[in-house]
Amino acid sequence: MIILTLISKIILLDFSKAFDKVNHRKLLLTLQENGVSTQILNWTRSFLIGRSQTVVLEDEHSTEVPVNSGVPQGSVLGPLCFLIYINELPSSVSKSQIRLFADDTVVYITINSSSDSQSLQEDLDKMQIWEREWDMEFNPQNVKSFTSLKTKKSSTTSTSFMAKL
Secondary structure (H helix, E strand, C coil), rough: CEEEEEEEEEEEEEEEHHHHHEHHHHHHHHHHCCCCCCCHHHHHHHHHCCCCEEECCEECCCCCEEECCCCCCCCCCHHHHHHHHCCHHHHHHHCCCCEEEECCEEEEECCCHHHHHHHHHHHHHHHHHHHHHCCECCCHHEEEEEEEEEEEEEEEEEEEEEECC
């Protein structure tokens, strides 16, 4: 009987104020570098640039200030702009796998040796560099770490999870 145990480390991350932090200049540059037509680029620019905000409380109004980052929430285009903005995050790592869903990120790797654990840490370090370069931030309060053990005995497979919360 052959017993095989696969150990995977899984890290769940969540961006802090994700939709508010999208840098307009960097998003437009990303669109341009990815071959978006001039017409769509200009349309997106007009969607993002020139917005302002003010606070109104009863009869009082704050001074109007320009909005230089973030995508309009409640719009169809806002989430798409966010996903385009973070789309290069997976290419910042070398060994781990990354899956993106809205403002949630899953990083995982199969651990075969201590070097794999080191690779995961190196990839997390690279992701930290990416978040600084792209003006984003993972919320440290929402980071979850799991270990998955998958044991295969002959033709029977079982999976268990151990979580550090």
